[in-house]
Amino acid sequence: MLKIKDLYAGLEGKDILQGINLEVKAGEVHAIMGPNGSGKSTLASVVAGKEEYEVSRGYITFENQDISELDPEERAHKGIFLSFQYPVEIPGVSVTNFIKTAINETRKAKGKEDMPASEMLKMIKEKADMLEIDRKFLSRSLNEGFSGGEKKRNEIFQMAMLEPKLAILDETDSGLDIDALKVVANGVNKLKSKDNAVLVITHYQRLLDYIVPDFVHVLMNGKIVKSGTKELAYELEEKGYDWIKEELV
Numbered sequence: 238m239l240k241i242k243d244l245y246a247g248l249e250g251k252d253i254l255q256g257i258n259l260e261v262k263a264g265e266v267h268a269i270m271g272p273n274g275s276g277k278s279t280l281a282s283v284v285a286g287k288e289e290y291e292v293s294r295g296y297i298t299f300e301n302q303d304i305s306e307l308d309p310e311e312r313a314h315k316g317i318f319l320s321f322q323y324p325v326e327i328p329g330v331s332v333t334n335f336i337k338t339a340i341n342e343t344r345k346a347k348g349k350e351d352m353p354a355s356e357m358l359k360m361i362k363e364k365a366d367m368l369e370i371d372r373k374f375l376s377r378s379l380n381e382g383f384s385g386g387e388k389k390r391n392e393i394f395q396m397a398m399l400e401p402k403l404a405i406l407d408e409t410d411s412g413l414d415i416d417a418l419k420v421v422a423n424g425v426n427k428l429k430s431k432d433n434a435v436l437v438i439t440h441y442q443r444l445l446d447y448i449v450p451d452f453v454h455v456l457m458n459g460k461i462v463k464s465g466t467k468e469l470a471y472e473l474e475e476k477g478y479d480w481i482k483e484e485l486v
C-alpha cells in the first residue's frame with residue numbers, strides 16, 4: 238500500500254529525513270518510535286504532503302502511484318488520513334459540519350454525489366456511539382475549548398467517519414487518560430481490516446498494548462535504524478534508546 242524508498246526530505250533546504258525505507262502493506266499496523274527530534278512527525282507530515290516540506294531524494298508511492306507531487310487534499314482523497322498534532326480551532330463550525338464537509342469533498346473528488354443526509358446522520362450516530370462520544374459534543378465548535386482528550390477523541394471520530402485506507406496517528410497517546418486511550422484504541426481497532434493500514438507514532442509502549450503493532454521501527458537522526466515486532470517496544474520502554482545508539486557506533 239505505502240512504499241517509501243530512500244527518502245530524503247525536510248524544510249528550507251535541510252533534510253531531516255535521511256534515507257527512509259519503509260513498506261506498509263494492507264492489513265498491517267506499524268509503530269514508529271524514536272527519541273525527541275528524530276523526525277517522526279516530519280515523516281508523518283511528508284507522507285501526508287504538508288506543503289512546507291520538500292522531498293529532495295527518493296519517493297513515496299501509495300497503491301503503486303507516486304504521490305510525492307500531490308497536495309495534501311489529493312492524498313486525503315486517496316485515503317490517507319493524518320491526525321493533527323495541534324488541531325486547529327474553527328469557531329462557528331461544529332464537529333458534525335466539519336466532518337460532513339470533509340466526507341462530501343472526498344466523494345466529490347471521486348465523482349460521487351453528496352452522501353444523503355439520512356445516511357450521514359446514521360453514520361454519525363453509529364460512529365459516535367462506537368467511540369462513546371456524547372451527542373452534545375458533536376454540535377460544539379471544532380476544537381474550541383476542547384480538552385486534550387476531547388481533541389484526540391474528535392480526531393479519532395474524524396478518522397472513523399472517513400474510513401481511510403492509511404491512518405497515520407501522530408502522538409495519539411499524549412493527553413489521553415486511560416479510559417480515553419482505550420476508546421481511541423478501540424476506534425482504531427474497529428477501523429482495522431485486511432484492506433487498510435495504520436501507522437502509529439508514539440513515545441510510549443502503553444498505547445501499543447491496545448493498538449497492537451505488527452512491526453515497530455525506531456527512527457533516529459532521520460533514519461530507521463532498527464525494526465522489529467512489538468517486543469522491541471517493550472525493550473525500548475525498559476532500556477531507552479542509548480543501547481541502539483551504541484549498536485550503531
Ligand SMILES: Nc1ncnc2c1ncn2[C@@H]1O[C@H](COP(=O)(O)OP(=O)(O)OP(=O)(O)O)[C@@H](O)[C@H]1O
Pocket residue numbers: 248253271272273274275276277278279280
Ligand atoms: N518547522 C520547523 N522548522 C525548523 N525545524 C524543524 C521544523 N519542524 C521540525 N524541525 C526540526 O526537525 C527535527 C525533527 O523534528 P520532528 O518534529 O520530526 O521530530 P519528532 O521525532 O517528531 O520529535 P518529538 O518526539 O519531539 O515530537 C527537529 O530537530 C526539529 O527541530
